[in-house]
Every structure is written in C-alpha cells, then in structure tokens.
Amino acid sequence: MLSVMVSVPALRSRWAVVVVAALVVAQVMLLAPRFIPEGRHAPSESVRLRVATINANGGGADPRALVDLVRTERIDVLAVEQMPSGGVQALDKAGLGALMPYQELHPEYDSSIYSRRPLSRGGTTQVNTAWPQTTAEVTVDGRRVQFMAVHTYYPLGDAKRWTQDMTALASLARRSGPDTVFLGDFNASLDHTPMRELLAAGLTDTHAELGRGWARTWPVGHALVPPLIQLDHVLHGPGLVGISVGEHTVPGTDHQAVVAVLALLPPKGQAT
Incomplete structure (x- = not known):
C-alpha cells in the first residue's frame, strides 16, 4: 500500500515534468524566429531610407538631443508621438525645421511626421482609432512610400479601445500597398495577439526580421526599473526590407527612440 502511495506522486511528478518540458519546447519554437534573421537582402544599388520614431512623452523629450539624433543618424523620415504644440515649437527652435523642412504636423492628434524629402498626400486617417493617425507619402526612386505615424490607446487604460485601434490599423494595412511603413508607439509587443494580427495583415516587424527579437523600448529613465518590453516598432510592407535597426535614448522621455534603415x-x- 505504501509503495502505491509513493508511486502516485512520483507518476504525477513525471507527468508534470513532461508537460513543463513540452511547454518550454513550444515556447522556444514560437520565439526562435524572432532571433534568427530572415536573410532577405536588397541589391546594393537599392535606395535606402533612414527612418525613426519617438514617443516624446507629452513634450518632455529634450529637443536638442532629439535634433542631434536626427542629425547624427541622418534620418530621412521621423515620426513623433505625444508632442504637443509647445513641443513642436521647441523642436523648431532647436533646429529640426532646418534639417527636416517638410512636415505633416498634427499635435492635436498626438502624432506628426517630419521629412528631409518633400511630402505629399499628407493628412490623417478616418478609421476607428481613439484619435486619427498622421500619414504622408515620400517619393523615392519614382515610388511613393506611404508613412503612418502610429500612436494607439494604451491597453491598461482601456483594453477594448486599444484592441479596436489595433484592428483598425490591421484594416488599413490590408488596404495599403507594398511600399508602406507604419512606425510609432503601438503600445503592443510581439506577444500581443492584436500585434500579431496586424503583422498578418501584410507588415513585417524590422526588429524580428533582423533577429533583434528581444529589443526593449519601455520604460526608460527609471533608476529602479529597467526597460522591460518593446512598444515602439518600425513595420514595413513587402516592398521594403530591413537593413538595420537600433534603439537610442533621448533624455526626457520614457520610451527609447527606434532608428531603422530600410531599402526599397x-x-x-524586375531583374536585379
């Protein structure tokens, strides 16, 4: 009787180990692709676009530091989220207007686009998001590349509202052409179902594409809390490919800026 009583817990323990091992294997298989570069390459003559996104923390981001980042990284297109009118003026005073004279500014809707190259078809979206998203196009090598500066509602504030925002973005992605870039603060990581659904709509996350699947962009600036998750992304359509991507700290904001190089x-x- 004693041997039976001993063997039952042991059997249960073995099954628990098997279940845990299976779950670990499944998790590794799910996450592994994020750490393996896809290996897509662009011809050496392909035009490169240097793009960046930053959540300016309600205008708290240091304007001079942000302008220095744009200058140093030679950014072509910059998406800025959470930058009020006063912050827009501070950026212009710090010299951003001289570096990026073409602008589609909508601080009232929480996102703006700056560019070294002329912008066309600028405006805001009219879909079911908490506030409109700013859009504009840049003509590169005879092709119009559509940019969308993204800032969604935050899930801890209203998960249903955030899910509706992400669903609306997926709808826009399905209607967009291959030369499309969505960049900004999605308030979502690659582990969130709505983000995976957005990617399934035809977009590629540049970090995952390049094997940088464990990037962390939020929160920053806290002595006791290190960056935990990636909320800020550069997503692109199949007409582009990621060349490089990285995170940069700008004082005054709790998000890291993301800088990516994309090639057409x-x-x-067409033969290459």
Whole structure:
C-alpha cells in the first residue's frame, strides 16, 4: 500500500515534468524566429531610407538631443508621438525645421511626421482609432512610400479601445500597398495577439526580421526599473526590407527612440 502511495506522486511528478518540458519546447519554437534573421537582402544599388520614431512623452523629450539624433543618424523620415504644440515649437527652435523642412504636423492628434524629402498626400486617417493617425507619402526612386505615424490607446487604460485601434490599423494595412511603413508607439509587443494580427495583415516587424527579437523600448529613465518590453516598432510592407535597426535614448522621455534603415526592393518580376 505504501509503495502505491509513493508511486502516485512520483507518476504525477513525471507527468508534470513532461508537460513543463513540452511547454518550454513550444515556447522556444514560437520565439526562435524572432532571433534568427530572415536573410532577405536588397541589391546594393537599392535606395535606402533612414527612418525613426519617438514617443516624446507629452513634450518632455529634450529637443536638442532629439535634433542631434536626427542629425547624427541622418534620418530621412521621423515620426513623433505625444508632442504637443509647445513641443513642436521647441523642436523648431532647436533646429529640426532646418534639417527636416517638410512636415505633416498634427499635435492635436498626438502624432506628426517630419521629412528631409518633400511630402505629399499628407493628412490623417478616418478609421476607428481613439484619435486619427498622421500619414504622408515620400517619393523615392519614382515610388511613393506611404508613412503612418502610429500612436494607439494604451491597453491598461482601456483594453477594448486599444484592441479596436489595433484592428483598425490591421484594416488599413490590408488596404495599403507594398511600399508602406507604419512606425510609432503601438503600445503592443510581439506577444500581443492584436500585434500579431496586424503583422498578418501584410507588415513585417524590422526588429524580428533582423533577429533583434528581444529589443526593449519601455520604460526608460527609471533608476529602479529597467526597460522591460518593446512598444515602439518600425513595420514595413513587402516592398521594403530591413537593413538595420537600433534603439537610442533621448533624455526626457520614457520610451527609447527606434532608428531603422530600410531599402526599397525591386518590383516583383524586375531583374536585379
């Protein structure tokens, strides 16, 4: 009787180990692709676009530091979220207007786009998001690349509202062409189902594409709390490919800026 009583817990323990091991293997298989570069390459003559996004923390981001980042990284297109009108003026005073004279500014809607290159078809979206998202196009090598500065509602404030925002973005992505870039503060990591659904709509996360699957962009600036998750992303359509991506600290904001280099791929069927 004693041996039976001993063997039952042991059997249960073995099954627990098997279940845990299976879960670990499944998790590794799920996460592994994020750490393995996809290996797509662009022809050496392909045009490169240097893009960046930053959540300015309600205008708290140091304007001079942000302008220095744009200058040092030679940014072509910059998306800024959570920058009120006063912050826009501070950036202009710090010299951003001289570096990026083409602008689609909508501080009233929480996002703006700055560019070294002329912008066209600027405006805001009219979909079911908490506030409109700012959009504009840049013509590169005869092709119009559409940019969207993204800032969604935050899930801890209203999970339903945030999910609606992400669903609306996925709808926009499905209607967008291959030369599309969504960049900004999505308030979502790659582990969130709505983010995976957005990617399934035809977008690629540049960090995961380049094997940088454990980037962390929030929170920063806290002595006792290190960055934990990636909320800030550069997503692109199949007409582009990621060349490099990295995170940069700008004093005054609790998000890291993300800087990515994207290359335009030749249209399908065109010889390289």
